[in-house]
Amino acid sequence: RFGTEMVGEDIVEVDFSKRPFAIKSDQREVRAKAVIIATGAVARRMGVPNEEKMWNNGMSACAVCDGALPFFKNQPLMVIGGGDTAVEEASYLTKFGSVVYLVHRRDELRASKIMQKRAFDNKKLEIIWDTVFEDAIGENFVTGARVQNVKSKEVKDISVSGIFYAIGHTPNTQMFEHQLDLDATGYIKVKAGTQETSVEGVFAAGDVHDHKYRQAVTAAGTGCAAALEAERWLAEQNV
Structure with a gap:
């Protein structure tokens, strides 16, 4: 409806050190001015x-x-x-x-x-x-x-x-090490009251940053918030 392209590929590498950001799968590389990370966490x-x-x-x-x-x-x-x-x-x-x-x-x-x-x-x-x-x-x-x-x-x-x-979860953040600020257990840190990560233009949603609630409804809520914040950030950049 909004021109979104759905791609069923695994991301193997990202580069947030330069803009536009590079996101690589085993088949292609795409560039993006803003990124929302929603890679979740896996129960141990x-x-x-x-x-x-x-x-x-x-x-x-x-x-x-x-x-x-x-x-x-x-x-x-x-x-x-x-x-x-x-x-x-x-x-x-x-x-x-x-x-x-x-x-x-x-x-x-x-x-x-x-x-x-x-x-x-x-x-x-x-x-x-x-x-x-x-x-x-x-x-x-x-x-x-x-x-x-x-x-x-x-x-x-x-x-x-x-x-x-009930032995914990492991966030899927290995590829973001040395790119974003993570906490001691590997969850992405977001700024208080936002979905913003340590890199401007990169946002996190769902269990990849939430080690407390881990529910579909809360993940959906932070996903909505991340989308709104990404849209506003892009508008501020005159994109």
């Missing part, structure tokens, strides 16, 4: 044997996205992790599951004190200490989880209908 996985088979069949990395699905309702669920995100997602899942097991490899949580109190006070949340997740059990859908105690080495199977990873 553990690589257990049945992970690929069970992914989206009872395994997920987003409790907020998937926890309310009907097949998790009144079922035992499991969250892997020990930080704020893990505790928050486990607490959220107690609204739907019959019980939520929080599996953590250490004997204390890394979460903040207030989040820990929330976990300890929740009667539907059971913490399994000193334990690592070994694999998902099931044929076509998760029916259990295999875990191992790191101290006793005891292996046991726990009946659950859902397994949720």
